[in-house]
Amino acid sequence: MDIRLDAISHSYGGTEVLRDISLDIPTGKIVCFVGPSGCGKSTLLRLIGGLERATKGRVLQLGTPPAGCLNPLTYVFQDFALLPWRTVHGNISLVLEDHGIKGTAADAIISDVLARTKLSDFSNALPRQLSGGMKQRVAIARALAVKPAVMLMDEPLSALDSQTRELLMDDLVGLWTRQPFTAAYVTHNLAEAVRLGHRIAVLSRRPGEIREMVEIDMPLADRSHGNPELEQIQKHLWDMMRDEARAADEELIDV
């Protein structure tokens, strides 16, 4: 199932936050959204997820979700959102219980997503026993358990230190390479965008408009840290964003 944003604009009261956003999120691709603070990236994810309705324009779901999909649009949050009193297995089973899936059917799904996220040995651990990176892997496993058509990832690595972020980027690349997933991925981090994005939507300062869609053809598995071609693209992104990021930063201080 692809997502198509068709001339989306959104306002809160009199404040226009997003303006005339049109783009596609094709099946099996990761589309990253970058742009200065407050330009509407998280708002756009909420509109895609159906948590809010755009003031103008449409979010279209084209085609059908994958077989066995329990929740077509599934979020992965920055702060993991795990229940501390439930084990890794229990946190994942919770989303299946919501759909009446229990017992051996649930166990089969859970062992599959734990294997895909390399967490099989941690099924009985509690969140407090896990590092930040592992907690986020559990959150990703939980999202995968409902076989989403599209994962909506709102700065999923930004609560992690830089080394853990690097490791988790490798994990996401491995996960995608073994079995491609579709994602709308919001990040402040341009290194993350060039490492994970097949397509990067660069938004302007509020009201966020698309300044450029950057396509990166290089396979994810070939995108090593420090790759000169990726560094060049990252520099291009930063050159586009620098002045607006500074202006957005100063605007926040003035509030």
Ligand SMILES: Nc1ncnc2c1ncn2[C@@H]1O[C@H](COP(=O)(O)OP(=O)(O)OP(=O)(O)O)[C@@H](O)[C@H]1O
């Ligand atoms: N529910 C709301 N009601 C009113 N204004 C809102 C609401 N949600 C967001 N905003 C405003 O809309 C603008 C865009 O917010 P949003 O969180 O989407 O931006 P963002 O690009 O994700 O920001 P950041 O990069 O800082 O996380 C901001 O000015 C924010 O204050």
